[in-house]
Amino acid sequence: MFPRIVYESFRRQARRKLLAGVAITLGVAVATAMIAVATDIGDKINRELRSYGANLVVTPQEDTLDVEVGGVNLKPPSDGAFLNEADLPKIRGTFWHHNIVGFSPMLPVTVKVGSDARDVTLLGTYFNKALSFGKDDFTTGARITHPWWKVSCGDGRESLNCAWPDDNSQNVLLGERLAAKVGKRPGDTIEISGRRLTISGIVSTGGAEDDQIVAPLALAQDVLGKPGAVRRVYVSAMTKPPDALSVRDPKTMTPEVYDRWYCSPYVESIAYQLQEVIPHSHAEQIRQVAQNEGTVLSRIKGLMLLITFAALFASALAVSAAMATAIYERRVEVGLMKALGAGNLAVSAIFFAEALLLALVGGVAGFSAGALLARQIGRSIFNSRISIEPVLFPVIIAIAVFVTFAGSAAAIRRAVKFDPVFALRGEG
Amino acid sequence: MSSIPGALLTPKQVADRRVPAPHTSMFARMLLRAAVLRRRRAASALLAMIVAAAVATAMMNLYVDVQAKLRTEFRNYGANVVIVAKEGQGLPADALAKVESVLGAKTMAVPFAYAVARIKGGQSDGQSVVVVGTDFTRARQLNHWWKVSRWPSAPNEVLVGMRAATVVSPKAGPNRQPFELTFQGKAIELAPAGMLQTGADEDSRIYLDQSEFQNWTGVAPSTIEIAVNGTAAEVEESIRQLAQLLPSADVRPVRQIMEAEANVLNKTRATLYASATLVVLTSALCVLATLIGWVFDRRRDFAIMKALGASERLINGFFAAEAAALGVVGAILGFVIGIGVAAWIGRVNFHAPVVPRFSVFPYVLAGSVAVALISAVLPIVLLRRVQPAIILRGE
Numbered sequence: 001m002f003p004r005i006v007y008e009s010f011r012r013q014a015r016r017k018l019l020a021g022v023a024i025t026l027g028v029a030v031a032t033a034m035i036a037v038a039t040d041i042g043d044k045i046n047r048e049l050r051s052y053g054a055n056l057v058v059t060p061q062e063d064t065l066d067v068e069v070g071g072v073n074l075k076p077p078s079d080g081a082f083l084n085e086a087d088l089p090k091i092r093g094t095f096w097h098h099n100i101v102g103f104s105p106m107l108p109v110t111v112k113v114g115s116d117a118r119d120v121t122l123l124g125t126y127f128n129k130a131l132s133f134g135k136d137d138f139t140t141g142a143r144i145t146h147p148w149w150k151v152s153c154g155d156g157r158e159s160l161n162c163a164w165p166d167d168n169s170q171n172v173l174l175g176e177r178l179a180a181k182v183g184k185r186p187g188d189t190i191e192i193s194g195r196r197l198t199i200s201g202i203v204s205t206g207g208a209e210d211d212q213i214v215a216p217l218a219l220a221q222d223v224l225g226k227p228g229a230v231r232r233v234y235v236s237a238m239t240k241p242p243d244a245l246s247v248r249d250p251k252t253m254t255p256e257v258y259d260r261w262y263c264s265p266y267v268e269s270i271a272y273q274l275q276e277v278i279p280h281s282h283a284e285q286i287r288q289v290a291q292n293e294g295t296v297l298s299r300i301k302g303l304m305l306l307i308t309f310a311a312l313f314a315s316a317l318a319v320s321a322a323m324a325t326a327i328y329e330r331r332v333e334v335g336l337m338k339a340l341g342a343g344n345l346a347v348s349a350i351f352f353a354e355a356l357l358l359a360l361v362g363g364v365a366g367f368s369a370g371a372l373l374a375r376q377i378g379r380s381i382f383n384s385r386i387s388i389e390p391v392l393f394p395v396i397i398a399i400a401v402f403v404t405f406a407g408s409a410a411a412i413r414r415a416v417k418f419d420p421v422f423a424l425r426g427e428g
Numbered sequence: 429m430s431s432i433p434g435a436l437l438t439p440k441q442v443a444d445r446r447v448p449a450p451h452t453s454m455f456a457r458m459l460l461r462a463a464v465l466r467r468r469r470a471a472s473a474l475l476a477m478i479v480a481a482a483v484a485t486a487m488m489n490l491y492v493d494v495q496a497k498l499r500t501e502f503r504n505y506g507a508n509v510v511i512v513a514k515e516g517q518g519l520p521a522d523a524l525a526k527v528e529s530v531l532g533a534k535t536m537a538v539p540f541a542y543a544v545a546r547i548k549g550g551q552s553d554g555q556s557v558v559v560v561g562t563d564f565t566r567a568r569q570l571n572h573w574w575k576v577s578r579w580p581s582a583p584n585e586v587l588v589g590m591r592a593a594t595v596v597s598p599k600a601g602p603n604r605q606p607f608e609l610t611f612q613g614k615a616i617e618l619a620p621a622g623m624l625q626t627g628a629d630e631d632s633r634i635y636l637d638q639s640e641f642q643n644w645t646g647v648a649p650s651t652i653e654i655a656v657n658g659t660a661a662e663v664e665e666s667i668r669q670l671a672q673l674l675p676s677a678d679v680r681p682v683r684q685i686m687e688a689e690a691n692v693l694n695k696t697r698a699t700l701y702a703s704a705t706l707v708v709l710t711s712a713l714c715v716l717a718t719l720i721g722w723v724f725d726r727r728r729d730f731a732i733m734k735a736l737g738a739s740e741r742l743i744n745g746f747f748a749a750e751a752a753a754l755g756v757v758g759a760i761l762g763f764v765i766g767i768g769v770a771a772w773i774g775r776v777n778f779h780a781p782v783v784p785r786f787s788v789f790p791y792v793l794a795g796s797v798a799v800a801l802i803s804a805v806l807p808i809v810l811l812r813r814v815q816p817a818i819i820l821r822g823e
Contacts, residue, residue: 019717023713023717026710026713027710027713030706030707030709030710033706034703034706034707037699037702037703041699044695045692045695045696048691048692048695049688049692051687051688051691051692052505052684052685052688053684053688056627057627057628063591065555065556065557065591065592065595065632066558066591066629066632067544067556067557067558067632068558068629068632069542069544069558070512070542070650070651074544074556075556146684147687147688148683148684148687148688150683204683205683205684206680206681206682206683206684206686207682207683207684284627284631285627286626286627286628287573287574287575287625287626287627287628288505288506288571288573288626288627288628289505290573290627291572291573292502292504292505292572292573295501295504296498296501296502296692299497299498299501299777299778300498300696302776302777303490303494303700303773303777304699304703306773306776306777307487307490307700307703307704307707308703310483310486310487310707310769311703311706311707311710313479313483314479314480314483314707314710314711314714315710317476317479317711317714318710318711318713318714318717321472321476321714321717321718321721322717324472324718324721325717325718325720325721325724326721328721328725329721329724329725373706377699377702380698381695381698381699381702382695
């Protein structure tokens with residue numbers, strides 16, 4: 001009898017059930033989407049924060065002092081120590097290599113340019129270099145670590161003729177202000193230390209590079225006469241905001257604490273791991289970038305968390321309201337059942353069974369809709385997928401059942417308490 | 429009292445009472461009685477309305493205010509505009525004052541002067557090192573990320589970059605050795621006050637107070653770094669003004685900072701917008717569900733009114749007025765609560781209250797009334813087709 005009552009209730013009152021089901025589905029969908037977005041927002045914003053560029057720099061351990069003013073280094077170019085380019089792919093072998101978005105080696109060389117033989121810095125780097133570490137093929141370079149570098153034709157126009165040079169070519173980029181000073185355009189050639197190089201584009205960075213020549217690393221090494229030499233490496237990594245553990249000195253840690261520190265993507269521990277893989281190096285966080293991203297990240301994450309609570313609250317309320325309305329409309333039915341001798345428990349059981357069915361169906365439909373919604377948000381805003389943890393599914397279903405029960409409970413109690421005589425007479 | 433018709437009142441008294449505005453008083457009474465008699469259902473409808481209006485208010489307030497809050501947060505990244513003297517020229521002596529006059533006092537502007545000095549004595553005798561003259565109080569406010577063990581306070585005290593320290597004053601420890609530098613034959617003895625660590629070029633430099641620097645080297649500031657607060661358009665405008673004001677200098681945006689900030693801010697704003705829309709829609713749905721139930725529940729009132737000969741216009745007007753009243757009351761209470769919620773979120777998350785924006789109120793009010801009207805009129809349209817007798821018979 002019990003299953004039949006429930007079944008008939010769904011069959012005969014399909015429209016009403018549909019309304020309540022739609023409310024549950026929408027509520028669960030919004031809750032799922034918000035939870036998915038809120039749990040993933042940290043990772044997404046962390047990735048976006050990488051547009052500030054590198055947050056770590058690796059330099060030779062025994063380097064001499066840089067004497068740099070306004071982008072011109074007065075230190076003799078062959079002075080001091082170098083890193084070995086051959087060591088760089090090992091960065092992909094560090095513990096947190098998945099968090100390392102990219103790296104760019106830099107080799108500044110002072111060269112003489114033009115008829116007045118002015119001193120100009122030629123900066124050798126990777127643009128989009130294909131490298132491999134073990135079986136792992138990847139590309140890295142300034143286009144990833146320095147996303148604000150823009151290559152154009154110099155007059156703001158972009159065209160196919162003005163492009164990033166190939167990493168194996170003899171082509172160079174001319175800094176914006178330098179190009180204006182020497183009067184060169186893309187396609188022209190420029191003579192540097194006895195080589196004729198083609199200018200493939202004008203680079204605008206808003207920094208010191210605007211007065212420099214940016215060239216493939218191999219070319220800069222060739223000009224300097226030191227194959228394989230790299231002055232410093234900029235590394236862009238996704239990090240965890242600093243906390244009490246991150247700032248501790250690894251030398252003073254107990255083995256367990258050390259393991260925890262080593263296996264957390266703090267900027268300090270990534271620096272430590274970079275030092276391990278690159279011989280004779282010193283890795284340092286670039287504090288301007290590294291120290292601020294933690295605050296921005298925690299602010300945005302906190303905000304999303306609070307909004308998610310608001311969303312959960314609103315959807316819980318919507319579901320309860322829909323359930324209460326649906327039950328309140330069925331007082332006559334309750335009156336009839338009670339008049340026929342049904343106990344309060346039996347009547348409540350029927351309503352709760354119906355609520356459970358609705359919650360399960362609405363929960364599954366809502367979860368799928370919410371997952372689609374979250375994916376759509378991820379694609380349209382962040383250009384990447386927002387992944388939903390499978391563990392979220394039972395949690396969401398449990399929440400849906402709980403909220404539906406909680407929303408129905410008060411209405412069921414009132415419906416059951418209602419005197420059948422009044423209910424049947426239609427007075428209420 | 430007056431609900432007991434005719435008791436203790438003569439017919440004349442009743443007529444007298446009716447004279448001033450018979451329709452209005454009856455209308456108001458019907459509205460009021462409906463709310464009082466079914467206060468449970470009315471309260472739950474009102475509650476849904478208040479929650480929805482509160483959530484909408486909080487979301488709109490946050491959406492507007494969070495962007496400003498985040499922008500100030502982004503200013504911790506330091507300068508987004510630099511003024512650099514053109515080659516071979518210095519900045520005019522009043523450049524800093526001019527900058528502040530244009531941008532106002534709350535904008536942080538820091539002057540920097542550079543010179544290459546040589547180390548005198550010690551094991552690195554004759555080596556070059558970059559010395560920078562600056563205003564420490566200003567630099568400290570602009571560059572939050574500078575890790576400084578102690579800021580200089582006494583004359584001839586300097587801030588020594590981590591890497592510069594290993595050359596000029598190699599002995600480690602809290603009390604580093606004083607050292608001597610020469611610039612164009614003029615010597616100066618400097619005492620390290622603290623170490624400076626940034627991970628960038630600053631680590632190889634020595635920072636000295638601007639006036640002492642100028643007394644020693646005679647070099648005036650060549651760079652001013654500025655943190656301009658505001659939207660991208662406001663920053664552009666400031667750059668244009670500064671360029672006009674200082675024709676002898678280059679005014680450049682720091683693209684790294686500005687573009688990254690715009691990027692992160694846009695993504696955050698879009699996410700916030702999407703979430704706020706979802707939350708507001710959900711709460712509107714909640715109101716809709718509750719109000720439709722409430723009105724549907726009163727089909728008996730509707731049927732009695734119709735049976736007693738009320739016109740369609742009157743019935744529509746009655747339910748619409750009821751819904752509108754609910755919408756207005758809900759919007760006002762919800763607005764107050766929503767402002768409180770927004771302020772609380774601001775305090776918890778940004779450690780600064782979100783300023784209440786009363787410009788949001790008309791939208792919340794219009795939205796609440798619109799949702800209330802829709803949810804009142806929808807069941808009425810459905811009920812209109814039904815004969816009053818059928819409703820009254822309870823079928």
